[in-house]
Amino acid sequence: xxxxxxxxxxxxxxxxxxxxxxxxxxxxxxxxxxxxxxxxxxxxxxxxxxxxxxxxxxxxxxxxxxxxxxxxxxxxx
Amino acid sequence: xxxxxxxxxxxxxxxxxxxxxxxxxxxxxxxxxxxxxxxxxxxxxxxxxxxxxxxxxxxxxxxxxxxxxxxxxxxxxxxxxxxxxxxxxxxxxxxxxxxxxxxxxx
Numbered sequence: 001x002x003x004x005x006x007x008x009x010x011x012x013x014x015x016x017x018x019x020x021x022x023x024x025x026x027x028x029x030x031x032x033x034x035x036x037x038x039x040x041x042x043x044x045x046x047x048x049x050x051x052x053x054x055x056x057x058x059x060x061x062x063x064x065x066x067x068x069x070x071x072x073x074x075x076x077x
Numbered sequence: 078x079x080x081x082x083x084x085x086x087x088x089x090x091x092x093x094x095x096x097x098x099x100x101x102x103x104x105x106x107x108x109x110x111x112x113x114x115x116x117x118x119x120x121x122x123x124x125x126x127x128x129x130x131x132x133x134x135x136x137x138x139x140x141x142x143x144x145x146x147x148x149x150x151x152x153x154x155x156x157x158x159x160x161x162x163x164x165x166x167x168x169x170x171x172x173x174x175x176x177x178x179x180x181x182x183x
Contacts, residue, residue: 046164047146054147061147066110069163 001029002063014056015040030065035072042073082139090153094181095125098140099150102129110162111150117169123178155181 004022011020011034018038025033034053041049049071054061090096095118101107103115118125130137130149137149144151144158152159154177159165168174 046167047158047160050160050164051145067148070167 002032002060003029004032006060007032007034007057007064010058010060011036011053011056014052025066025068030063031068032064032066033068035070037072037074037076039074041071046071080139082135083143086136086139086143089128090156093126093153094155095123095178096153097125097127097150098130098136098152099127100129100131103127107131108149110148114150114152114162114165117165117174121169121175121178123182154178 004024008020008022011018011022015036015038017040018036021035023033025031036053040052044052050069053069053071057064057067097111097114097118099106099108099111099114101111103119106112106115115127128136128140130140140149140151141147146158146161148161150162152161152165159168159177165174168177
């Protein structure tokens, strides 16, 4: 059982410039939807962006059953 | 030296133009993300093959390690890792996935 705030804090720490939206998509504490907008993603492929997020979540990842992820650089949507 | 699972994965990826590592089968996906991925590829109408990682725990862990990607499904086209469900969905919405497959099958 995890709170989406833990995910948000962890990503905010790794991407200080980012706007991070994290929500529990089912209310069960293990399925989350995250939208993150950060200049760090500019020039990176989608695979690279998602890998950056997975790496940033680090020790939280094993507690997350499903993560729906949208990564944008500023100005994208 | 590569272990057996890695060698098997390399061969699968090399021998299948479009390969989807998923939970379950295209007819009976066992996870919503795998199901959504299959739906997109079926809509695009190009042939693809799939590997059910639920029947092979070693491969389930092996493919995560191989791709440096923590989740299933995982999609490979022409030997290149494309991403997971969210990426395929995003590429599909932009028309990029169709373009990729058109180029691959041309």
